[in-house]
Amino acid sequence: MTEVRVRFAPSPTGYLHIGGLRTALYDYLFAKNKKGKYILRIEDTDQSRFVDDSIENLLKSLEWAGVNHDEGVFLEDGEIVEKGEYGPYIQSKRLSIYKEYVEKLLDSGDAYYCFCDKDRLERLREEQKEKNLMLGYDGHCRNLSKEEVEKRIESGEDYVIRLRFPENEDIKFTDIIRGEIVVNTKDLDDQVLLKSDGFPTYHLAVIVDDYLMKISHVVRGEEWLPSAPKHAYLYKAFGWEAPIFVHLPTVLNSEKKKLSKRHGDVAVEDFKAKGYLPEALTNYLALVGWSPESNEEFFNMDELIEEFSFERVSRTGGVFDINKLNWINAHYIREKDLDELTALAIPVLLEHEEITNDDIKNRYDWIKALVAILKERVSTINEIPEKLESILDNDVKYETKEAEEVLKESEIDKLLEAFKEELSQIEEIDEEFAKSILKKIQKKTGIKGKNLFMPIRIALTGNQHGPDLDKIILVLGKANILKRIEKLGI
Numbered sequence: 001m002t003e004v005r006v007r008f009a010p011s012p013t014g015y016l017h018i019g020g021l022r023t024a025l026y027d028y029l030f031a032k033n034k035k036g037k038y039i040l041r042i043e044d045t046d047q048s049r050f051v052d053d054s055i056e057n058l059l060k061s062l063e064w065a066g067v068n069h070d071e072g073v074f075l076e077d078g079e080i081v082e083k084g085e086y087g088p089y090i091q092s093k094r095l096s097i098y099k100e101y102v103e104k105l106l107d108s109g110d111a112y113y114c115f116c117d118k119d120r121l122e123r124l125r126e127e128q129k130e131k132n133l134m135l136g137y138d139g140h141c142r143n144l145s146k147e148e149v150e151k152r153i154e155s156g157e158d159y160v161i162r163l164r165f166p167e168n169e170d171i172k173f174t175d176i177i178r179g180e181i182v183v184n185t186k187d188l189d190d191q192v193l194l195k196s197d198g199f200p201t202y203h204l205a206v207i208v209d210d211y212l213m214k215i216s217h218v219v220r221g222e223e224w225l226p227s228a229p230k231h232a233y234l235y236k237a238f239g240w241e242a243p244i245f246v247h248l249p250t251v252l253n254s255e256k257k258k259l260s261k262r263h264g265d266v267a268v269e270d271f272k273a274k275g276y277l278p279e280a281l282t283n284y285l286a287l288v289g290w291s292p293e294s295n296e297e298f299f300n301m302d303e304l305i306e307e308f309s310f311e312r313v314s315r316t317g318g319v320f321d322i323n324k325l326n327w328i329n330a331h332y333i334r335e336k337d338l339d340e341l342t343a344l345a346i347p348v349l350l351e352h353e354e355i356t357n358d359d360i361k362n363r364y365d366w367i368k369a370l371v372a373i374l375k376e377r378v379s380t381i382n383e384i385p386e387k388l389e390s391i392l393d394n395d396v397k398y399e400t401k402e403a404e405e406v407l408k409e410s411e412i413d414k415l416l417e418a419f420k421e422e423l424s425q426i427e428e429i430d431e432e433f434a435k436s437i438l439k440k441i442q443k444k445t446g447i448k449g450k451n452l453f454m455p456i457r458i459a460l461t462g463n464q465h466g467p468d469l470d471k472i473i474l475v476l477g478k479a480n481i482l483k484r485i486e487k488l489g490i
Contacts, residue, residue: 136189
């Protein structure tokens with residue numbers, strides 16, 4: 001088997017869509033599984049849709065998600081650079097290449113000049129609609145003589161170059177997900193290959209680029225499936241072997257419609273800004289349309305690479321379920337290294353004015369303990385400030401009737417009196433105090449084990465179970481603990 005080479009080829013039109021990230025992810029997983037190469041190419045031939053900084057934003061989103069390419073366009077020290085032996089990897093830099101190959105099609109008779117203006121094409125479209133005919137170009141310029149073409153070009157008329165399909169021929173190709181597909185050229189119109197501004201259409205550029213960059217598998221969304229017969233024929237017209245096609249099912253919203261900006265967040269940067277972890281988002285996206293052989297739901301990137309195959313990708317669209325993503329994200333938050341998680345939480349806490357820069361310098365242990373407590377209660381990093389308010393609310397509510405009973409049956413008065421005595425000897429609780437206080441209370445009261453820590457936990461939080469008690473004590477601080485003790489009448 002030849003080397004596996006796949007490409008993700010987005011247009012720089014604003015932001016990286018969640019569906020685009022999934023395509024890039026599948027490219028990456030497949031390439032790594034097959035010990036191949038994953039290439040990033042920028043398809044910017046539609047200059048009317050170009051958005052400033054979109055290439056930079058695209059590259060940053062892919063890097064954040066951990067979907068790293070081997071070849072193509074990169075961002076280094078804020079500059080866009082290209083690496084690899086098959087460049088340029090930005091289509092607008094390849095215009096001379098496309099013109100060379102369109103000339104080959106003109107010479108072979110597989111393409112022709114078309115001088116039809118916009119008004120004629122619009123009238124044609126309206127007539128076809130009225131008569132319920134297939135929409136498409138009617139071949140008006142297919143049989144112009146060489147002399148007439150030259151004359152019209154010399155007179156300055158605008159033109160495009162179209163692909164010339166044979167009039168009645170089956171085009172066959174195989175898609176890994178959908179099997180063999182057969183389309184007759186009677187159902188295809190002569191596609192524009194080169195526009196009047198000298199830029200190629202997607203249909204010409206993608207074929208030439210994929211061939212010259214030795215792409216073995218063309219992986220893209222199913223919206224390009226109707227164009228695949230045209231592309232398969234173009235390979236034949238050039239005399240090239242076609243790559244293997246893989247058309248992925250669409251990412252759908254909860255209403256089973258294509259996920260779009262109208263229905264909420266769809267950009268990768270939106271999910272990053274809302275406090276989702278990249279490993280959670282990629283884990284979840286991998287499962288939107290693909291089912292592993294195992295029943296596992298949590299995969300790190302290496303595990304995804306090991307299990308992934310296009311044969312297990314569904315033909316039907318996968319539903320993007322935000323609740324499922326939240327559940328997976330919560331899992332990754334709980335599992336994440338505490339220092340890493342604290343570093344992610346600090347900017348959010350600063351933004352909501354829950355901490356200051358002085359706190360970061362002088363009370364890092366307190367912030368870390370706070371994050372350790374809250375990581376069990378949140379689905380995203382951005383929920384941490386909101387949950388902090390509930391932790392610092394001194395109106396303690398008991399989790400269960402059993403918790404209340406434990407408090408009644410314990411020697412809580414004795415325990416909390418000892419706690420108050422220790423608090424009276426300090427100005428504020430620090431990490432050392434929080435870690436040693438239970439031993440001091442045990443020494444004073446003779447109460448130990450579950451009879452010691454369970455009543456104190458319930459008195460301070462209302463819960464029988466939860467994060468380490470020393471972290472709770474550190475986060476609450478002296479003033480809050482004293483208020484909670486006083487509310488119990490001690």
